Amino acid sequence: MNADSIAEAAAILELGGLVAFPTETVYGLGADAENPAAIARIYKAKGRPSNHPVIVHLAPEADIFYWATSIPDQARELIAAFWPGPLTLILPRAPHIPDAVSGGQDTIGLRCPSHPVAIALLRAFRHGKGGIAAPSANKFGHVSPTTAQHVRDEFSQALGSNQNTQHETFIGAILDGGQSEVGIESTIIDLSRPITHGPVLLRPGHISAVQIANVIGVVPISSDTNAPRVSGALDAHYAPNTPVALIDRKQLEITIEGLLSAGRRIALMHYTKRAKNDDCIQAILPNIPDGYAHDLYATLRWLDGVNADVILVETTPQEPSWQGINDRLRRAAFDSIGKLQTLLGN
Numbered sequence: 605m606n607a608d609s610i611a612e613a614a615a616i617l618e619l620g621g622l623v624a625f626p627t628e629t630v631y632g633l634g635a636d637a638e639n640p641a642a643i644a645r646i647y648k649a650k651g652r653p654s655n656h657p658v659i660v661h662l663a664p665e666a667d668i669f670y671w672a673t674s675i676p677d678q679a680r681e682l683i684a685a686f687w688p689g690p691l692t693l694i695l696p697r698a699p700h701i702p703d704a705v706s707g708g709q710d711t712i713g714l715r716c717p718s719h720p721v722a723i724a725l726l727r728a729f730r731h732g733k734g735g736i737a738a739p740s741a742n743k744f745g746h747v748s749p750t751t752a753q754h755v756r757d758e759f760s761q762a763l764g765s766n767q768n769t770q771h772e773t774f775i776g777a778i779l780d781g782g783q784s785e786v787g788i789e790s791t792i793i794d795l796s797r798p799i800t801h802g803p804v805l806l807r808p809g810h811i812s813a814v815q816i817a818n819v820i821g822v823v824p825i826s827s828d829t830n831a832p833r834v835s836g837a838l839d840a841h842y843a844p845n846t847p848v849a850l851i852d853r854k855q856l857e858i859t860i861e862g863l864l865s866a867g868r869r870i871a872l873m874h875y876t877k878r879a880k881n882d883d884c885i886q887a888i889l890p891n892i893p894d895g896y897a898h899d900l901y902a903t904l905r906w907l908d909g910v911n912a913d914v915i916l917v918e919t920t921p922q923e924p925s926w927q928g929i930n931d932r933l934r935r936a937a938f939d940s941i942g943k944l945q946t947l948l949g950n
């Protein structure tokens with residue numbers, strides 16, 4: 605990644621345009637966090653409801669007090685331990701920050717990513733003093749992108765050769781920083797109501813609740829209905845177009861047999877060896893959480909493209925270190941039990 609393309613991307617953002625960029629979690633679709641018209645373009649491009657808040661990405665040297673009115677001790681400790689890195693903190697929003705970034709709520713989501721291209725972009729944009737509002741660079745509800753090619757696939761219509769560069773949803777640049785290392789979105793901790801609610805885990809991720817507890821001395825509680833809205837917390841999210849069904853290892857072979865005898869084409873994502881492997885299109889993922897998360901979205905995208913009737917996913921271990929992965933799989937598979945029964949002819 606050369607300095608020219610970073611400078612050009614920063615200039616596009618400063619003019620109110622959109623730039624897709626890599627982070628260590630997933631690729632983001634960025635805009636100037638202080639320009640409501642630019643933020644509106646993100647929502648349009650994604651097809652996302654405008655009351656869903658967006659995370660603001662900051663350079664490592666940024667002044668957090670410019671963005672948030674109070675930074676509780678627990679937030680300071682988490683920042684010291686995990687920034688730059690895959691952790692987003694929800695804090696009370698400074699009044700001069702446009703409420704377009706937080707979907708009208710009085711909080712703000714802040715994160716300092718560790719990917720070197722993201723950091724270079726954040727340092728170049730407004731001399732490191734700006735914030736880049738960026739949701740994951742995918743259409744609303746779809747699988748998040750972990751490569752630049754995924755972003756191109758996701759927005760191919762907006763990037764066509766005869767695309768009008770003046771068009772509202774035009775993406776001015778896609779920075780390629782290779783495959784995202786972590787592979788699933790950042791852990792989100794709400795510290796906007798520390799006295800009444802304490803730390804709240806809004807979205808599990810690579811940084812686990814146990815790691816958070818090791819730093820602040822308390823386990824964050826899971827989100828409740830009063831917590832700020834998180835679109836990644838909608839039941840159906842992170843979903844391919846092909847139905848996804850989560851199947852326990854014990855039920856896997858019998859489900860495969862049933863589907864095959866109903867004439868179905870199966871894509872299988874699993875992590876333990878099978879005796880047979882030529883009866884379906886299969887991807888075997890690492891049986892450790894870091895490796896599994898790294899490959900998860902790229903594999904779901906691949907299997908979504910092989911024309912299968914269903915993507916069967918071997919249920920992953922129900923252990924704390926798999927919490928972020930289990931959360932994404934559950935949402936990808938939301939509401940697919942009925943579809944599976946139909947495919948089985950039941």
Ligand code: TXA
Nearest residue numbers: 629632657658711712713739740789790832834835836
């Ligand atoms: O890893 C990530 O977090 C990636 C990369 C690009 O940084 N971003 C990401 O953005 O996953 P997005 O928009 O797909 O998910 C951000 C989540 C949303 O569910 C949103 O509701 C929540 O963060 N969020 C952002 N600001 C918030 C706020 N002020 N209060 C509550 N939730 C907030």
Ligand code: MG
Nearest residue numbers: 739740748836
């Ligand atoms: Mg997203």
